[in-house]
Amino acid sequence: MNTPHYQAAQSVLRKVTGIDVKKAESEVKAYVESGAGRVELKNAVCIPNFAFAQYIDHTLLKPDATREEVIKLCTEAKENHFASVCINPNYVRLCTSMLRGTDVKVCTVVGFPLGATSTKSKAYETQVALEYGADEIDMVINIGELKSKNYDVVEDDIRAVVAAADARQRADRSAVIVKVIIETCLLTDEEKIIACVLTKNGGADFVKTSTGFSKSGATPEDIALMRKAVGAGFGIKASGGIRDYATAKKLVELGATRIGASASVKIVKEAGCLSPVTPDASGKY
């Protein structure tokens, strides 16, 4: 778990709570090694797993989401220190106003969920989202053109969104992150690999599995395949159908560096205590 994201999470955790994860882990370990029983331990020590929360884009993309629901989403994101809230473009302004000055970013979607708008529209949508304060853009590739083997069109489509993102420097001068949704469930393995390559060539930061609006979502096999395709040091976001910590953790272990989920609060609750408190098969910690 010694990834840049985990390090960032530790830093956030220190800043926000005054708790040093590494130190806390050692303390827990020392406590366990001193002979404390499992039950006592469970009751005595439970540090919220902010480190895992930093992997999560807290997501609400259903078309009938109300302003009230979006406000709740932002409140939960602040409390749990999620990486971002991921919402539809019409709620970007509401979220930026709610999250200003916090460690939670605002992520929105472009050409979503079909990926079948024109390239000009995707670039403009990106421009407007950033103008309204978005920090991260999750765009959908042109799936039809990928299927039609017009790879240049697909890559140019990505490049146009990246260019629109680069054109607008954020207030803190950090770069806008662009994630590219390839909708894995509609693609063959060969098409998934090609889509990963086009995503890298197009200048984006992450490749992302799914919209959550198609046949199915992220699978362990796809995350492993995508990690092979993009190599080390490139972002991978797993999304769609991730409803528990066990699934989310597995996808991270296989190479995901970001998780898109609506059940995020449940997931971090399940993450619960830090890993050192889990006993091994022999009952030892």
Next chain:
Amino acid sequence: MNTPHYQAAQSVLRKVTGIDVKKAESEVKAYVESGAGRVELKNAVCIPNFAFAQYIDHTLLKPDATREEVIKLCTEAKENHFASVCINPNYVRLCTSMLRGTDVKVCTVVGFPLGATSTKSKAYETQVALEYGADEIDMVINIGELKSKNYDVVEDDIRAVVAAADARQRADRSAVIVKVIIETCLLTDEEKIIACVLTKNGGADFVKTSTGFSKSGATPEDIALMRKAVGAGFGIKASGGIRDYATAKKLVELGATRIGASASVKIVKEAGCLSPVTPDASGKY
């Protein structure tokens, strides 16, 4: 069936095939009344029901539709004289190039299918679609703002798309048609009525039931309700889950003036012969 659409359909039919529907109907009737048997008649006279085809937007909106599939769609639309092809924005140029000089219009979608993009993006998407040659725009309302009771926001969103459409006169100087998708399956009856009123107030031409990407599609009850809400002389498009002629016909009888369907070729095949050739219970025609 003596609606303006039916009259238009007859005129198209005359133009395209040289057949006069009314005259053909009388001829069939006379033929039957002369004593011809049912079997003979079925074999002898079957006029393709172009009149019904004129109600149909021949639709292909799945995100992985290939160029080849879109070309097939246009060919079918020309052969069957559908009102339009309804495709995603990325295929507008392909369709306009294929359908130039025919009686088939090009219809595309905006803010589709979630309706949750910004108003600015919807207006721009409309502008680009018309620039690429689209004749009709099916936009999705901002469902979240409707649910949040921000009706002004919903109406302004519609008005912005209508304004973008009005700003661009088509080559033949006829007006661009704007249809407003309210996604009935996500709304209460009260919200459906409000959405119909906002659609009219916003200056659009049609109210449309469904995207085909949500929980369910057009129902007879909704079409009847929408007809009551918008009154006579306003367009209603029924869409989503319409897979046979019986369903399509029923929706037209209840007030739909346009049908969105992917199974359009099957539907017109089922429509088959014109109604006078169907025997009544006594076996007479």
